[in-house]
Amino acid sequence: MQIYQFLTLATCVVLASCGGSGPSPSGGSYGRDPWGHRPGPKGFTTVILDAGHGGHDSGAVSRTTGQKEKDLTLDMVRRIKGELGSSFKTVLMRNHDEFIDLDDRVARANRYNDAILVSVHFNSSASGIRGPETYYWRVDSHGLAVRCQQAMAQVSPAEQSNRGMVRRRLRLTRNPEIPCLLLECGYLSHPAEAQLAQSSAYRQKMAAAIASAIRTQAAVGDAGTGPLPAPLYAPPSRPTDAPE
Numbered sequence: 194m195q196i197y198q199f200l201t202l203a204t205c206v207v208l209a210s211c212g213g214s215g216p217s218p219s220g221g222s223y224g225r226d227p228w229g230h231r232p233g234p235k236g237f238t239t240v241i242l243d244a245g246h247g248g249h250d251s252g253a254v255s256r257t258t259g260q261k262e263k264d265l266t267l268d269m270v271r272r273i274k275g276e277l278g279s280s281f282k283t284v285l286m287r288n289h290d291e292f293i294d295l296d297d298r299v300a301r302a303n304r305y306n307d308a309i310l311v312s313v314h315f316n317s318s319a320s321g322i323r324g325p326e327t328y329y330w331r332v333d334s335h336g337l338a339v340r341c342q343q344a345m346a347q348v349s350p351a352e353q354s355n356r357g358m359v360r361r362r363l364r365l366t367r368n369p370e371i372p373c374l375l376l377e378c379g380y381l382s383h384p385a386e387a388q389l390a391q392s393s394a395y396r397q398k399m400a401a402a403i404a405s406a407i408r409t410q411a412a413v414g415d416a417g418t419g420p421l422p423a424p425l426y427a428p429p430s431r432p433t434d435a436p437e
């Protein structure tokens with residue numbers, strides 16, 4: 194979001210333009226849970242892929258390539274869907290250049306049980322930083338966040354390629370009642386990373402890595418992703434919240 198590019202924070206997230214206990218997590222059925230204070234899912238059957246921004250909301254725009262975040266995110270979710278193949282029921286939150294309000298995205302995601310939500314973005318900053326980041330909030334999203342961040346960092350060639358995980362209460366990390374993540378695949382504000390993002394081969398590698406992380410989570414749950422974070426109690430994120 195260009196008008197905020199003087200901020201050193203992850204602007205597409207900060208602008209918020211980005212974005213009862215369930216059954217056992219041991220597999221088979223993983224219901225909705227408003228808090229998510231439980232282990233991560235295993236054996237889930239549905240993957241909801243959310244292409245960030247859309248329509249009048251372009252998201253970040255690269256000054257290097259002119260590419261818009263909304264177009265890249267749509268391309269990415271289509272690629273991730275293709276990489277997942279028929280292993281899951283895959284739902285695209287949007288499959289066109291259309292604007293969907295964040296609360297509507299949450300409501301749509303909450304229609305599904307036994308599902309995860311992965312929102313895909315690219316980032317922007319004036320500080321020259323680069324590399325992928327993963328935002329999460331819920332305890333049940335931690336393991337998948339670890340897997341996705343590791344997967345993206347392995348694809349990104351930068352020395353500082355691993356911006357890491359950020360636990361942040363956003364509408365797409367706090368409000369869905371299913372495990373949910375917001376992935377920032379790289380900084381369009383960084384010239385070299387913008388050129389990588391322009392490469393369809395690079396986007397395909399990134400998509401394949403994310404799909405592999407999702408498949409591994411479905412196969413083994415949180416195994417090998419380290420201790421779960423502490424439960425945090427906080428109200429749902431609202432459009433009127435101060436920047437987080």
Ligand SMILES: [Zn+2]
Nearest residue numbers: 205211245314
């Ligand atoms: Zn974004």
